[in-house]
Amino acid sequence: MNIGDKVRMLRAKEQGVITRFLSGNQVEIEIEDGFRIPVMQSELVVVSPMEAERFKPSGQAAEVREAFAPQRPLGQPGQVLASVGFYLAYVPQNDRDVALYLVNNTDWEVLFTLAEEREGSYRGLQSGTMKAKTQVKMAEIYAMAKFEQWPTLLAQALYFRPGGGQPARMPLVKRLKPRAQAFYKNKQIVPVLGQPGHVFQLDDETTNASMAPPTSDGLKTAMLTPNEDVAIVSVERPNSVVDLHIEKLLPTGNSGRKPDEIVEVQLRAFEKNLENAIASGMGEITFIHGVGTGKLRQELHRQLSRHPNVRFFEDAQKQKFGYGATKVTLK
Secondary structure, eight states: OOTTOEEEESSSSOEEEEEEEETTTEEEEEETTSOEEEEEGGGEEEOOHHHHHHSOOOHHHHHHHHHHOOOOOTTSTTOOOOOOOEEEEEEESSSSEEEEEEEEOSSSEEEEEEEEEETTEEEEEEEEEEOTTEEEEEEEEEEGGGGGGOOEEEEEEEEEOSSSSOOOOOOEEEEEOOOHHHHHHTEEEOTTTOSEEEEEEOOOTTTTSOOSOOOHHHHHHHHHSOOSOOOOOOOOOOOSEEEOOHHHHOTTOOTTOOHHHHHHHHHHHHHHHHHHHHHTTOSEEEEEOOSTTSHHHHHHHHHHHHOTTEEEEEEOOHHHHTTSEEEEEEO
């Protein structure tokens, strides 16, 4: 099951086209009226190419199907190439470590190099050639507890496809160092590999569009010029006890905020401190939420119960905080 496949729901009449993979073994599909909906992969079946051709969808879904359609072999009339889909993925090996993968979900062969950059020093990790629709596992293992110490990764790629009729493509040069918040939000099924991981797309429509044949100066510039959209990680290690009372978060006053708006401010502070605690390798953190109506405590516990990096949580030191604090133990 890949992006662009036409699928049918097993328990409903709707059909659609897969537009992206979501977490929890779900995919997003665009149905014929143009709406995009999440569906479990187990509830879908891929429509055969012959059936898809005979029963073409109409409207916007037809346009999406054409844009994401599974690619035809070289040489057929109306050939469409998947030119976008080069990924870097951090794939969990256990609850402490992740492995590094490069994924080529395009129709091009890719000659690649991958290296680490630490404070100006360069360390090559691997180089090689990736066939279309393949993945390569690097030898590197990174510890989640040392997230803030992970290096910047430098990926470079040259694109190749045998035969004539293909526009030349500019090389790809990309640096990546994920932010803590983006890292956890980017968890999904890794294309080609089919396992859950934290996925970052190294190419996009702009950097990977087919271009005129490059000059030697253009190649040199593309390979040596740093990419400006480097994602720099900046993780502030929070205190072991975080007070979520609004007067602590907004010492200058809450400016007449409504109760729901106050809770929203408290939740944003909770989420930020929790993610920073995870990224900085803390073993536990305590949140003081007070008793009040219990709405904030209930929402904190709801989020903690579903968080993949929380081992368990409990009321913290009743003799000190009463029932107004929650202690969280992290994985």
